[in-house]
Amino acid sequence: MKLNENYRSLSRSYLFSEVEKRVGAFREMHPNQELIRLGIGDVTLPLAAPIVAALHDAVEEMKEKQTFRGYAPEHGYPFLRAAVRSHLEGYGAVLQEDEIFISSGAKDDLAGILSLFGAGNTVLIQDPVYPVYADTNILAGNRIVWMRAEPENDFLPMPPKDGGADLIYLCSPNNPTGRAYSRAQLEQWVQYAAACDAVLIFDAAYEAFIGQHGIPHSIYEIPGAQTCAIEIASFSKTAGFTGLRCGYTVVPRGLCRCGQNLNAMWERRKAVSTNGVAYVIQRAAQAVYTPPGWKAVQDAVSYYKKNAAVIASALQSAGIPCCGGVNSPYIWMKCPNGMTSWQFFDHLLQTAGVVGTPGSGFGSAGEGCFRLTGFGDAEKTRQAAVRLVQAAAL
Amino acid sequence: MKLNENYRSLSRSYLFSEVEKRVGAFREMHPNQELIRLGIGDVTLPLAAPIVAALHDAVEEMKEKQTFRGYAPEHGYPFLRAAVRSHLEGYGAVLQEDEIFISSGAKDDLAGILSLFGAGNTVLIQDPVYPVYADTNILAGNRIVWMRAEPENDFLPMPPKDGGADLIYLCSPNNPTGRAYSRAQLEQWVQYAAACDAVLIFDAAYEAFIGQHGIPHSIYEIPGAQTCAIEIASFSKTAGFTGLRCGYTVVPRGLCRCGQNLNAMWERRKAVSTNGVAYVIQRAAQAVYTPPGWKAVQDAVSYYKKNAAVIASALQSAGIPCCGGVNSPYIWMKCPNGMTSWQFFDHLLQTAGVVGTPGSGFGSAGEGCFRLTGFGDAEKTRQAAVRLVQAAAL
Numbered sequence: 001m002k003l004n005e006n007y008r009s010l011s012r013s014y015l016f017s018e019v020e021k022r023v024g025a026f027r028e029m030h031p032n033q034e035l036i037r038l039g040i041g042d043v044t045l046p047l048a049a050p051i052v053a054a055l056h057d058a059v060e061e062m063k064e065k066q067t068f069r070g071y072a073p074e075h076g077y078p079f080l081r082a083a084v085r086s087h088l089e090g091y092g093a094v095l096q097e098d099e100i101f102i103s104s105g106a107k108d109d110l111a112g113i114l115s116l117f118g119a120g121n122t123v124l125i126q127d128p129v130y131p132v133y134a135d136t137n138i139l140a141g142n143r144i145v146w147m148r149a150e151p152e153n154d155f156l157p158m159p160p161k162d163g164g165a166d167l168i169y170l171c172s173p174n175n176p177t178g179r180a181y182s183r184a185q186l187e188q189w190v191q192y193a194a195a196c197d198a199v200l201i202f203d204a205a206y207e208a209f210i211g212q213h214g215i216p217h218s219i220y221e222i223p224g225a226q227t228c229a230i231e232i233a234s235f236s237k238t239a240g241f242t243g244l245r246c247g248y249t250v251v252p253r254g255l256c257r258c259g260q261n262l263n264a265m266w267e268r269r270k271a272v273s274t275n276g277v278a279y280v281i282q283r284a285a286q287a288v289y290t291p292p293g294w295k296a297v298q299d300a301v302s303y304y305k306k307n308a309a310v311i312a313s314a315l316q317s318a319g320i321p322c323c324g325g326v327n328s329p330y331i332w333m334k335c336p337n338g339m340t341s342w343q344f345f346d347h348l349l350q351t352a353g354v355v356g357t358p359g360s361g362f363g364s365a366g367e368g369c370f371r372l373t374g375f376g377d378a379e380k381t382r383q384a385a386v387r388l389v390q391a392a393a394l
Numbered sequence: 395m396k397l398n399e400n401y402r403s404l405s406r407s408y409l410f411s412e413v414e415k416r417v418g419a420f421r422e423m424h425p426n427q428e429l430i431r432l433g434i435g436d437v438t439l440p441l442a443a444p445i446v447a448a449l450h451d452a453v454e455e456m457k458e459k460q461t462f463r464g465y466a467p468e469h470g471y472p473f474l475r476a477a478v479r480s481h482l483e484g485y486g487a488v489l490q491e492d493e494i495f496i497s498s499g500a501k502d503d504l505a506g507i508l509s510l511f512g513a514g515n516t517v518l519i520q521d522p523v524y525p526v527y528a529d530t531n532i533l534a535g536n537r538i539v540w541m542r543a544e545p546e547n548d549f550l551p552m553p554p555k556d557g558g559a560d561l562i563y564l565c566s567p568n569n570p571t572g573r574a575y576s577r578a579q580l581e582q583w584v585q586y587a588a589a590c591d592a593v594l595i596f597d598a599a600y601e602a603f604i605g606q607h608g609i610p611h612s613i614y615e616i617p618g619a620q621t622c623a624i625e626i627a628s629f630s631k632t633a634g635f636t637g638l639r640c641g642y643t644v645v646p647r648g649l650c651r652c653g654q655n656l657n658a659m660w661e662r663r664k665a666v667s668t669n670g671v672a673y674v675i676q677r678a679a680q681a682v683y684t685p686p687g688w689k690a691v692q693d694a695v696s697y698y699k700k701n702a703a704v705i706a707s708a709l710q711s712a713g714i715p716c717c718g719g720v721n722s723p724y725i726w727m728k729c730p731n732g733m734t735s736w737q738f739f740d741h742l743l744q745t746a747g748v749v750g751t752p753g754s755g756f757g758s759a760g761e762g763c764f765r766l767t768g769f770g771d772a773e774k775t776r777q778a779a780v781r782l783v784q785a786a787a788l
Contacts, residue, residue, distance in 0.1 A: 001560040001591055002512030003652045007659050010666075042464035047456045055456075055674070059449045062441045062637065070436035070636040104498055104639075104668070111667030115533065118396030135666045139509065166395040197395055236669075242464040243456065243673045245498075258397045265401050272404075272529040273505030274498070275630075278675060279637045280449070 006139050013131055015361030019345070026349050035349075036384040038311065039357040040375040041175075043240040045303065047284075048296030051239065054287035058280035072276030075267065076102025076248070080282045083289040084248050093220035099263060101249045101270055102277050102285075105241075106205050106234040107132055109249045112273065113201065113230060114140040116265050121166035126157055128176055128362030128369070130203070133169045142167070148365040155179040155323055155332065159192035168193055170219075171203040173210060176362045176371040177332040178308075178324015180206075180215045186222050193228040199257065200229040205247075208238035208301050210327040218250075226252040230262070237329070239288045239297040246277055246285045304329045307381040308374030314385035320392055329374040332359070336392040344370050351394055352387035400533050407525055409755035413739070420743055429743075430778040432705065433751040434769040435569075437634040439697065441678075442690030445633065448681035452674040466670030469661065470496025470642070474676045477683040478642050487614035493657060495643045495664055496671050496679075499635075500599050500628040501526055503643045506667065507595065507624060508534040510659050515560035520551055522570055522756030522763070524597070527563045536561070542759040549573040549717055549726070553586035562587055564613075565597040567604060570756045570765040571726040572702075572718015574609045580616045587622040593651065594623040599641075602632035602695050604721040612644075620646040624656070631723070633682045633691040640671055640679045698723045701775040702768030708779035714786055723768040726753070730786040738764050745788055746781035 019039065027035070047055075061067035075081070081097040088095055103109045110132050119141035125133050127146040137144055145165070147157035155177045170189060173180040181189070193200040202219035210217055219229045234247035241247075251266040287293040305325075312325035315333055322333035335344035341358035348354050348370075359369030372388075374381065413433065421429070441449075455461040469475070475491040482489055497503045504526050513535035519527050521540040531538055539559070541551035549571045564583060567574040575583070587594040596613035604611055613623045628641035635641075645660040681687040699719075706719035709727055716727035729738035735752030742748050742764075753763030766782075768775065 001593070001651055002515055003654055003659075004510055004512050007510075007654065007662060010662060012662075044459070044462070044464070046459050046462040049457070052453060052457045055453045056450060059446060059453065062449075063443070063446045065438070065440050068438070068440040068637070070438070070634075072637060072639075107669050108667060116398055116401075118398050121396055132666060139663075139666065199395070240464075242669070243462070243466060245466075245669065245672045257395050260397055260401065265397075268401060268404060268406075269533075272526060272533065273502060275501050275636070275639065278639045278672065280674070281672060 004139065006141050009138050010135060013361070015358070019355065019357065022346065022349065023355055033353050035353050035355055036376070036380045036387070037355045038372045038376055038381065038384050038388070039355045040373055041357070042242050042375065043237065044375050044377070045240055045300045047240055048293065048300065050290060050293040050296055051284050051287045054283045055280055058283035062280065069279040072279055072282070074270045074274055074276045076100070076276065077279070077282050080286050083286050087289055088218050088220065091217045091221055093218040095220060095250060095252065099250055099252050101251065101266060102282060103247045103249050104245045104277055105236060105247045106203065106232045109232050109247065110203075111136045112269065113232070113249070113266075115269050116262060117167065122164055123167040123169065124160070124165045125169045126171060126174065127364060128359060128366035129169070129171055130175045131362065146363070146365070149174070149177055149179070150365060151321070156181055156185060158185065159188060163196035165196055165198045168198050168200045169203065170200065171205070173206040173328040175206065176330055176357070176359065176366065178326070178328035178330035179332075180210060180327040182214055183216055183222070186216055186219065190219070190222045190224045190228060194224055197257065198228070199255070199262070200225070202229055202231045204231055204233040206237055206328055207233065208297070209305060209329055211305065212327055215327055220250070220252070226254045228255065230255070235285050235288060238301070239285075240300060241285070244281050244284060246281050303378065304374040306374070307376060307378055310381055311372050311374065311385050311388070314389050318389040318392060320389070325374070331372040333370050333372065335368050335370050339368070341367055341370055347394075348388065348391050352391035354384045354387050354391070398533065400535050403532050404529060407755070409752070413749065413751065416740065416743065417749055427747050429747050429749055430770070430774045430781070431749045432766045432770055432775065432778050432782070433749045434767055435751070436636050436769060437631065437694075438769050438771070439634055439694045441634055442687065442694065444684060444687040444690055445678050445681045448677045449674055452677035456674065463673040466673055466676070468664045468668055468670045470494070470670065471673070471676050474680050477680050481683055482612050482614065485611045485615055487612040489614060489644060489646065493644055493646050495645065495660060496676060497641045497643050498671055499630060499639045499641045500597065500626045503626050503641065504597075505530045506663065507626070507643070509663050510656060511561065516558055517561040517563065518554070518559045519563045520565060520568065521758060522753060522760035523563070523565055524569045525756065540757070540759070543568070543571055543573070544759060545715070550575055550579060552579065553582060557590035559590055559592045562592050562594045563597065564594065565599070567600040567722040569600065570724055570751070570753065570760065572720070572722035572724035573726075574604060574721045576608050577610055577616070580610055580613065584613070584616045584618045584622060588618055591651065592622070593649070593656070594619070596623055596625045598625055598627040600631055600722055601627065602691070603699060603723055605699065606721055609721055614644070614646070620648045622649065624649070629679050629682060632695070633679075634694060635679070638675050638678060640675050697772065698768040700768070701770060701772055704775055705766050705768065705779050705782070708783050712783040712786060714783070719768070725766045727764050727766065729762050729764050733762070735761055735764055741788070742782065742785050746785040748778045748781050748785070
């Protein structure tokens with residue numbers, strides 16, 4: 001019996017449980033003080049009316065023998081693959097329906113995609129970043145090379161001088177820094193990936209938050225990406241689907257490595273390892289792309305972005321270095337007075353009753369930084385921004 | 395760049411596409427002849443009313459900010475883990491809630507579970523059987539040892555004389571043979587797995603179809619199973635969830651191998667690779683275990699089993715060897731007159747307008763056999779049973 005010994009190399013992330021522990025202790029000491037949470041990574045607005053209506057309609061179909069749907073196509077219903085294709089085409093990313101695979105969310109496919117690759121690959125990953133890229137690669141037995149995102153590179157690391165990368169993860173707009181790569185920067189990344197025969201894994205989970213021109217929503221807006229990139233996307237943040245579980249992954253037909261076609265491999269992988277996504281959920285996702293659906297989800301995104309702007313503007317007025325909040329729900333700030341991430345967490349909690357997320361939880365380059373998010377309530381976010389600036393000045 | 399070269403060893407299954415191709419050709423030649431499908435592996439009755447009501451209620455909760463649910467616990471909502479625990483306890487299988495992990499269906503976890511194990515394990519698999527066990531193990535780089543299910547062993551292979559197995563897959567009641575292991579037989583399997591330090595992977599997808607006493611619904615009815623077995627189960631066939639995607643996997647806390655606790659590893663695996671199952675789907679699954687929900691799903695199971703009994707009884711009256719259909723929706727018959735599986739498929743289609751599934755599609759030991767199912771319409775199944783016996787006599 002052989003076990004996967006890589007599980008032993010996985011360090012347990014105590015980030016959010018430690019946050020909850022400290023918040024619980026504070027509440028016990030100060031039962032009457034109202035806390036404001038600016039650390040939330042989950043959406044808080046309910047599902048939009050057109051999405052709710054689509055869910056109810058689909059549930060009704062499941063009630064009648066004539067309209068009941070059993071096993072779904074493993075790769076997604078054609079109606080949803082077509083809707084995603086058309087959405088991406090709106091950005092200038094022209095793909096075929098059979099290059100788009102409906103998923104139960106980005107996280108599932110971030111783990112599943114590594115089934116295509118052997119163990120022992122060299123993987124470039126941003127630091128700080130969503131911890132799932134590292135954890136899944138540790139389990140797969142790969143070697144991680146970290147790329148520090150810091151003020152010196154504007155939090156947007158560019159390709160290293162040497163080659164040797166097999167896989168490259170880019171999250172843009174980034175969680176947690178909120179920074180997004182420009183078209184020119186992504187062109188450099190695509191050229192680099194092509195030059196060293198690497199595969200670029202582009203996490204587009206926050207694309208709906210992009211407001212500025214010149215920031216690609218999809219990696220396939222970049223010429224050459226169809227032969228070197230996989231895109232992993234999600235309805236979670238775009239449309240508030242964190243509790244519904246739906247996303248999509250693009251593996252172009254032109255993506256070949258080691259004499260194999262990765263689109264055909266992924267098609268096979270999905271057929272072997274899933275029976276698709278629930279019909280009712282796929283109908284809900286389709287409703288996102290209808291005119292009333294798209295308007296409603298854009299309204300929610302605007303609400304979160306306004307919150308992020310309120311926080312960013314308060315920090316900037318106070319002269320506290322920060323980034324993000326423009327094309328992203330996240331604000332990444334430097335902890336004041338040389339505090340570590342956890343020192344500032346405690347300071348902010350104790351003096352202001354505001355909860356954020358220590359940056360060191362997203363990687364060692366995040367030490368001394370702090371993540372705030374726009375996913376809270378608008379009025380409370382305004383109050384918290386005032387308290388935050390006061391606490392930072394203490 | 396290293397790819398997973400095991401994809402090259404995967405043989406593409408053309409079973410159901412070949413079935414559709416031949417059915418299509420027949421329809422073109424005989425546009426007016428009504429076909430009856432007895433090859434369906436999917437449920438056909440709609441969702442039961444209590445499940446539909448639970449879905450609508452949960453969708454309504456997602457509409458309001460106060461009751462909206464975002465990210466679900468990765469391992470399942472406590473309300474559903476508790477309901478499954480209680481269901482299993484009713485069979486005498488006593489487990490803790492944190493040993494039960496809610497999944498998006500059995501197929502997802504059959505692929506995921508192999509993440510716990512290294513490559514190069516020796517795996518015992520029944521032949522014929524659900525092809526996913528073999529495909530996932532080929533991709534993981536394991537060595538498969540087939541156990542032939544044939545009349546000589548009553549289609550229920552028992553442990554081999556020699557040890558050396560690392561993983562053992564048992565599907566009981568079996569797809570496609572419909573045969574189920576007795577308590578005494580499963581005791582032998584548990585003893586064998588314990589003796590050679592193997593892990594037994596028990597697929598209980600069809601447990602709801604068991605009607606006879608002495609046939610375990612869960613492997614944990616067998617003493618000792620909690621230290622050697624993983625159980626993978628699904629609401630697909632129990633409650634018609636093939637289009638909703640929900641199941642559960644049990645990894646007991648007492649299951650340790652190579653100095654590691656598999657429950658802790660699986661908990662970690664789920665946290666790294668999924669954000670759980672949709673809230674609305676988990677509420678639907680919970681409704682299965684309410685008194686009206688359970689009555690409704692039992693009624694559907696009875697409907698399918700009556701269909702299976704009609705087919706089995708017609709074959710038996712005609713003296714055609716067959717098994718299954720008692721604790722299962724499947725009937726496994728010997729093709730008459732020495733025909734191969736595909737020869738009988740064509741013969742049955744051409745002479746009777748009845749569609750079944752060639753047994754050879756489930757493994758080489760299935761050659762010369764044929765699978766029929768009770769998932770069709772009752773009246774049509776009765777007509778098909780008559781035609782089937784007539785065709786077999788030709």
